[in-house]
Amino acid sequence: MIGTKNIANSIQANYRYFVLFLIIFYAVGFAGLSIPATHSFFVHLTPFALLLSSFIVALFHSKFSAKTILVFVFIYAASFIVELIGVNTGAIFGSYNYGHGLGIKLFNTPLIIGLNWLLLVYVxxxxxxxxxxxxxxxxxxxxxxxxxxxxLLEQVAPNLSMWKFNESAVPVQNYVAWFLLALLFSVVIKLLKINTKNRIAPVVFGIQALFFAALLLTLN
Structure with a gap:
């Protein structure tokens, strides 16, 4: 118990180094994706970037109670199922297909997409x-x-081989579905009193938003 507390205190004490690491990590990613010769290689690193970002956010989470873990599992599973239905039917977000940028797929759906939803809802x-x-x-x-x-993300997702809609423009129903799904998960978090106070989570959200904004200006 004491050892765990010491580790937590050590992580908090090194907050600035984690922030610096994230800035450098995403800056390197931006450079790699912006250079044609390295673009394809860095696209394949997208799942790793998502896993690493989630891990760092998890390190700064205050306490993983049984209830918290169950809620996180619910958000992962529910969002994965919704995405699975969506990509295979076109009934939720519109007609789209996943590329190879998000890694291993199950029934045409990247396994990591649920983690992406969980991370974004949390931060x-x-x-x-x-x-x-x-x-x-x-x-x-x-x-x-x-x-x-x-x-913002929809503008660069095709260039990163994440996903691409069959229509020339992203359908409005995609944004409606995103908002409603985000609302549902946020309500669950609030009603079940899941603590999302996290020192580094807003930093991750801000860095990712700036990362995609910079890619939008560079790749499009």
Whole structure:
């Protein structure tokens, strides 16, 4: 117990180094994706980047209770199932297909997509926990943050071989579905009182948003 507490304190004490590492890591990723000769190689590193970012956020999470773990598993599983149905039917987000950028797939759906949803829901709610808003506005704020993130991400996803819609433009139903799914998961987190106060989570959200914004200006 004492050892675990010491590790947690050590992680918190080295917060600045984790932030510096994330900045360097995503800067290197941006450079690699921006150079044609290395673009394909860095595309294949996308799942690793997502795993690493999630791991760092998890290190700064205060406490993994049984309830918290169950909620996280629910968000992962539910979002994966929704994505699985969506990509195979086109009924939820519109007609789209996943590329090779997100790694191993099951039934045309990357296994890591559920982790992506979990990370984004967690960090967006963590951002809102820094405000003094009432719970309803925090939930709505987190959902709109995720919607804004998706609007940005959709512009670069095809260039990163993540996914691509069959239509020339991203359908409105995709954004509606993203918002409603984000709202559902945020409500679950708030109702079950899952603690998303996390020192580094907003940093991860901000760095990722800047990363995709920079890629949008470079690749498109």
């Amino acid at each position: 967006s709610n963590s951002v809102m926990e820094r405000t003094n808003w009432n719970p309803i506005f925090k939930v709505l704020g987190a959902s709109f943050l995720l919607l804004a993130y998706d609007v």
